[in-house]
Amino acid sequence: MTQENNDAMMSEKEKLLAEIRADYGEEETSGKEKTSGAGGTPSEESYLTDEELEESISPSPVVTKIAEPLPKYGPGFKFVPITIGVTAVACVLGHIKPITYGIPGAAWLRYTYIGFGIILFIIGIKLIVDALTNSALNENLQMGKLITTGIFSKTRNPIYGGVIFICTAALFFSGNAFMYILPILYWIFLTKLMQATEEPLLEERFGADYRDYRTRTYRFVPIPKK
Numbered sequence: 001m002t003q004e005n006n007d008a009m010m011s012e013k014e015k016l017l018a019e020i021r022a023d024y025g026e027e028e029t030s031g032k033e034k035t036s037g038a039g040g041t042p043s044e045e046s047y048l049t050d051e052e053l054e055e056s057i058s059p060s061p062v063v064t065k066i067a068e069p070l071p072k073y074g075p076g077f078k079f080v081p082i083t084i085g086v087t088a089v090a091c092v093l094g095h096i097k098p099i100t101y102g103i104p105g106a107a108w109l110r111y112t113y114i115g116f117g118i119i120l121f122i123i124g125i126k127l128i129v130d131a132l133t134n135s136a137l138n139e140n141l142q143m144g145k146l147i148t149t150g151i152f153s154k155t156r157n158p159i160y161g162g163v164i165f166i167c168t169a170a171l172f173f174s175g176n177a178f179m180y181i182l183p184i185l186y187w188i189f190l191t192k193l194m195q196a197t198e199e200p201l202l203e204e205r206f207g208a209d210y211r212d213y214r215t216r217t218y219r220f221v222p223i224p225k226k
Contacts, residue, residue: 087167094176110175117172124165131158154222161220
């Protein structure tokens with residue numbers, strides 16, 4: 001930068017300082033005192049110093065508030081190991097007599113259960129894989145954004161839904177009708193857990209955006225609401 005440019009900048013700065021002093025009713029002098037009256041005694045009025053004036057016209061730093069990252073695994077993730085454990089125990093018990101096969105003499109029904117279980121297992125695996133491979137998942141979580149794309153546009157909790165489908169499939173494979181009550185209990189338990197933990201937090205954080213998202217999707221079933 002040349003000396004002429006420096007002089008020009010200093011001149012502009014002095015003009016700006018002078019205008020600010022004029023706004024405060026201050027004479028173009030340095031320091032805090034101003035003489036007034038015939039005796040020339042200092043008045044009790046106080047004025048900004050040059051340093052304070054320069055500070056007042058300096059741009060204030062812009063503070064950007066960064067949203068707190070969202071956890072990848074929400075409060076309901078404790079449901080996963082519990083459900084898997086209960087399902088494993090139920091499958092073992094399902095092969096112990098006298099509770100083996102809850103519907104005696106209905107062999108054809110067992111094959112129906114197995115076929116239905118295969119379908120549920122495939123759906124459950126796809127839900128979990130689609131959720132974990134969502135390209136925007138980690139980025140949006142780190143930025144604290146609500147995820148509503150990909151599989152999340154069809155269901156709000158694809159991972160939990162996938163776990164329910166897989167565990168239900170395992171129970172169908174066991175062929176014990178006495179154990180088929182468990183998927184209903186899983187559904188009720190996880191619904192209550194979401195209502196008490198994750199959903200209030202998301203509604204508080206995202207407000208109307210989350211409420212609108214909630215009206216368009218189910219918790220666990222990958223079928224968008226109409």
